[in-house]
Amino acid sequence: MVNVELRNVTKRFKKVVAVNRISFKVNSGEFFVLLGPSGCGKTTTLRIIAGLEDPDEGEVLIDNVVVNDVPPNKRDVAMVFQNYALYPHMTVYKNLAFPLENMGFSKMEIDRRVKEVAKMLYIDHLLDRKPNQLSGGEQQRVALGRALVRRPKVFLMDEPLSNLDAKLRVYMRAELKRLQKELKITTIYVTHDQAEAMTMADRIAVMNKGRIMQIGKPHELYLKPANLFVAGFIGSPPTNFFDATFISKEGTYVLDAGNFKLTLEKSLGEILEKEIGSGEVVVGIRPEHIDVVKEADLNTIEGEVYVVEPLGPETVIDVKIGDYIFKVLTKGMVHYNIGERILLKFQMDKLHIFKKTGEAII
Amino acid sequence: MKKRKISIKMIIIYMILITLSIIWLLPIYVTIVSSLKSNREIYTTNVLQPPSNPTIDPWIEAWSRIKRGFLNSIIVSLPATFISVIIGSMAGYFLVRYRFKGSETVFFLIAVASFIPYQIVLIPIVRISSALHLMGTIPGLIIVYILLFTPWAALISSAFFLTIPKEIEEAALIDGASPIKIYFKIVLPIALPGLISTAIIIFMNIWNEFLIAVTLSTSPYVRTVQPEIANLRGTTTVSWNTLMAGSIIAMLPPIIIVMLLGRYFVKGLLAGSLKGI
Numbered sequence: 174m175v176n177v178e179l180r181n182v183t184k185r186f187k188k189v190v191a192v193n194r195i196s197f198k199v200n201s202g203e204f205f206v207l208l209g210p211s212g213c214g215k216t217t218t219l220r221i222i223a224g225l226e227d228p229d230e231g232e233v234l235i236d237n238v239v240v241n242d243v244p245p246n247k248r249d250v251a252m253v254f255q256n257y258a259l260y261p262h263m264t265v266y267k268n269l270a271f272p273l274e275n276m277g278f279s280k281m282e283i284d285r286r287v288k289e290v291a292k293m294l295y296i297d298h299l300l301d302r303k304p305n306q307l308s309g310g311e312q313q314r315v316a317l318g319r320a321l322v323r324r325p326k327v328f329l330m331d332e333p334l335s336n337l338d339a340k341l342r343v344y345m346r347a348e349l350k351r352l353q354k355e356l357k358i359t360t361i362y363v364t365h366d367q368a369e370a371m372t373m374a375d376r377i378a379v380m381n382k383g384r385i386m387q388i389g390k391p392h393e394l395y396l397k398p399a400n401l402f403v404a405g406f407i408g409s410p411p412t413n414f415f416d417a418t419f420i421s422k423e424g425t426y427v428l429d430a431g432n433f434k435l436t437l438e439k440s441l442g443e444i445l446e447k448e449i450g451s452g453e454v455v456v457g458i459r460p461e462h463i464d465v466v467k468e469a470d471l472n473t474i475e476g477e478v479y480v481v482e483p484l485g486p487e488t489v490i491d492v493k494i495g496d497y498i499f500k501v502l503t504k505g506m507v508h509y510n511i512g513e514r515i516l517l518k519f520q521m522d523k524l525h526i527f528k529k530t531g532e533a534i535i
Numbered sequence: 536m537k538k539r540k541i542s543i544k545m546i547i548i549y550m551i552l553i554t555l556s557i558i559w560l561l562p563i564y565v566t567i568v569s570s571l572k573s574n575r576e577i578y579t580t581n582v583l584q585p586p587s588n589p590t591i592d593p594w595i596e597a598w599s600r601i602k603r604g605f606l607n608s609i610i611v612s613l614p615a616t617f618i619s620v621i622i623g624s625m626a627g628y629f630l631v632r633y634r635f636k637g638s639e640t641v642f643f644l645i646a647v648a649s650f651i652p653y654q655i656v657l658i659p660i661v662r663i664s665s666a667l668h669l670m671g672t673i674p675g676l677i678i679v680y681i682l683l684f685t686p687w688a689a690l691i692s693s694a695f696f697l698t699i700p701k702e703i704e705e706a707a708l709i710d711g712a713s714p715i716k717i718y719f720k721i722v723l724p725i726a727l728p729g730l731i732s733t734a735i736i737i738f739m740n741i742w743n744e745f746l747i748a749v750t751l752s753t754s755p756y757v758r759t760v761q762p763e764i765a766n767l768r769g770t771t772t773v774s775w776n777t778l779m780a781g782s783i784i785a786m787l788p789p790i791i792i793v794m795l796l797g798r799y800f801v802k803g804l805l806a807g808s809l810k811g812i
Contacts, residue, residue, distance in 0.1 A: 225705050246711045258702035262724040275711035319710070 174201035175236045175326040175359050177222060182231030184217055191217040193383035194231070199376075202357040204350070208370040208406070209380035215363045218380070219329050222361060224248050235327060246275070251320035252329040255336065257312045259304040265291075265315050266300040272323045290322045293352075310341050317349075321356070328353070328360040334369065346372055367407050371395070379403050401531040404457045410489055410500040412457040412525070419454050419526075421446045428456060428526075432495030433474045438521060441535065445526065448534045455527040460489065460502035462523035466516045473516045478509045492517060570594065570780035577775045593776035594784070597767060601781050603756070604763030608742060609788070610673055611759055615680035616738040622681070623688020624696075624730055628722060630689065631696040632704070642693075648686040654746060661750060671753035679747055684737045691736060695729025696722070731799040739789045760785045 177199040184192040192214040199205040207215040220226040222233055224245035232239050240248055251272070260268050269287040278286070291297040294314045304312055313333060320328060334342045334349075350373045353360050364370055370377050371391045379386040379394065379402070387399040398404035404412045417428040417435075426442025428435040435456075437445070445454075466473055476492035476499065483506055490501045490509060494517075501517060509515065526535045565582050570593050572586040580587075598605075630642050653660075660679055661670070669675030699722060707717045723730070745761040752758040767774070767781045793800065 223705075223709055225708070245705075245708045246713065248709075250709065252706065252709045254702045254706060256700060256702055258700065258706035260703060260707070260721060260725075262727075271707070271712070272710035275716070319706075323710075 174357070176201045176234075177205075177327055177359060177361065178232075178234040178237075179218070179222070180232040180234070182218070182221060182228045182233065184214075184221060184226060184228050190383050192221065192228070195380075195383075195385050196231075197378055197385065197388055199359055199361055201359055204353050204360045204362065204373060204375045206370040206374035206377045207361065207363045207380060208365070208367060208374075208377050209386075210365055210406070213380040214383040215365075215380050216331055219252075219331055219361060219363045222327070223250055223252050223329050248327075249323075249325050250327040250329055251323055251325035253316050253320050253331065253333040255332040257304075257316035257333075257336075259312060259315055259319070261304050263303070264300065265296060265302055265304070265307070268304070268315055269300075269318050269322050272319060276323065286322055290318045293321070294318050309337055310345070313337060313345065317352075321352075324356075325358065328358050330360065330362045332364055333362075335364070335366070342369075349373065368409060371407070379406060381406075397533070398457075398525060399533050401455060401457070401527050401533075404525050404527070404533070408459055410460045410502060412459050413463070413497070413499045414455055414457050415497050417454055417456050419445050419449065419451050421451055428454070430456070430495075430497075432497075435472050435519065435521070435524075441521070441524075444535060449528065453529050454534070455529065455531075457525035457527065458499075458519050458523065460500040462520040463499065463501045464518045464520065465490070465501060465503060465507075466518045469516060470518065472521065473518045475514055475516055478511055478513045478515060480511065481507075481509050483507075490515075566779045566782060569775055570597075570783055572776055574772075574774055574776050593774075593780040596774075597777045597781035597784060600767060600777070601760055601763040601784065604758050604760040605784065607673065607752075607757060608760040608785075611676045611680065612738055612741045612788075615677045615684065615741050616734055618677075618681050619684040619688045619737055620692070620730060620734045623685040623690075624692040624726070624733065625718075626685070626689040627691075627693035628696050628718065628726075631693045632701075645686045645689050649690050653683055657746065657750060660747070664751060670751060671757055673757050676748065676751055676757065676759070679751060680741050680744070683747070684741065687740075688733050688737055691733045692726070692730060695726050695733070698729075699725050728799045731796050735792060735796060735800055738792060742789055 178197070180196050181194050182192055182196070183190065183194050195214075195218065197205075207218055209215045217226060221228050222235075224240070224243065228241065233241055235248060235250070260271065263271065266287060269290060270283050273283045273286060287300070288297065291300055294317060296311060296314045296318060299307060299311060299315070304315065307315065313336070316333065320330075334345050337345060346369060362370075362373065374391055376388060376390055377394055378388045381402050387394060387403045389397075394403055394407045398407060401414070405414070415430050417430040420427045420429055421442060424439070426437040426439070426445065428437060469475075474494055476494040479491040479493045479498055482489040482491070485506070487505065488503050488507045490503060490507070492499045492501055492515065499517065524535065525533060527533050568585055569577055569582065571589040571591070572580070573588070573590060573592075576586065576588070626645070630638055630645075660682075664670045664675050664679065667675075669678060703725070704717055704721060707721045708714075712720065743761065744759075745765070748759045749762040749765070752762060764778070764781045764785055767778045
């Protein structure tokens, strides 16, 4: 069992800081996901762990040993690339055998292991084919097999599912997760797809502009985002944000968004007052935490239906309130006409309130 | 079966193709026909007319006079091509894959070296060869050709190396292969069609090269086939039939090589335009 640790790692490409003083520790056997938009430094981080890039500062530890000066071929990590990087001139069998040949195994042992992995991944009927005779899904399995066959200390995966069609991607997501749990190999997985991260990860590190925004279990990131970026990145449809002024007056606490006002519960108001006194904040509410109600009440907001997106089991309604368009996620198929006026009510205990700088207060 | 429609566009295209083929094949036809005629017939009949009395005497005569040159050409061209491609491709690979300070300048210089007409450096080449006592020797010719064509090989092969995704080499590195193993087990086999194309281009250039060959081969024992063909012309009267037969014999090696390795040549030229290499 092997853990991986990064300590204050920085990587620059000329003047661009791709990875900026990041630190995290991946526990032994954990499925750890680096999640972020393109250009956030997640792939560079993975390549640093693989040894394909040298960090300018900081340390990389595998199994509690600093490996900064260990070349990739001596680190005993396996990597699955986004485009699979199969050897085009070799058959599937040769592709799978290549890492084992480099390790100096006997022909018999190589044969045994190749066939074992091929069977596990259901590619045993493809062993004589060349990569260009395989479908995308099959190529992906071979790439995975080439990584698995070595039984490496660490698995590194760089968006391995992004080239598959949507249906296969969802299927492989579950397969990969099952495989990882079965083999218990420490895995670091890079993706920009938050759904992939949420469904597969034991823990997620959300990255943006070379920095780590938050590390936590999927439900922690969802329920308690540390900042505006994480709140906006995790969840689909994304969180609705609006600017508001927090006003505390004679024991009542109000968020004034201009077009509407929200009265806060005392406990919530007191926390806000303690944190910022009064002033400007950014409020976030997830689409699934807004209810459509029939009768006006305290904190109900009237809006105009802008567009309706039925998804089958649920429906996304875009509602225009002042200058903002709020996405509202409701269960089942519901019908509204464009322009129809409806009443919304936020689940007040699910509000996320951030300072103007982006840092979460609640 | 669906009947193929013949459109006017198709007819025009085929007519252009047939005309171009005739224009291109005509000199070859004349060469072959003339090589089978006697000299008298060549002078008295139309060049396009087939031989009335085909004879292979000119072929025997030509072969007896150029066979040494022919062999010399093989002895010079094959190692010169092989070494140029090996050294040049390694340079090309290094320049494509390893960026270092000044790598762009080196690449630029190689490009310039390939594009300068070599006639410009003929006199320095002669002076250096003479100083090194390489004038009139086979190794001298081989070395000069290697010097001239290695930059070509670097330049042409680098284009093929660029088409190999970097991830494939990185995958091999992570799979535990050493850089030397990666070059010989992964890069070379993938780039092979490209390297064969490079080798064909360089071989044809060395085989057909005349100026260096005639300048450096001061002794008849080292003269290559191209200067020998020029000598076939004779000094007083031109014996066209022998000259034509000799020309065809000299054309054969490049033609055979292209026929044998042609599929690699096309594959190499198409590299990068196709997905899934």
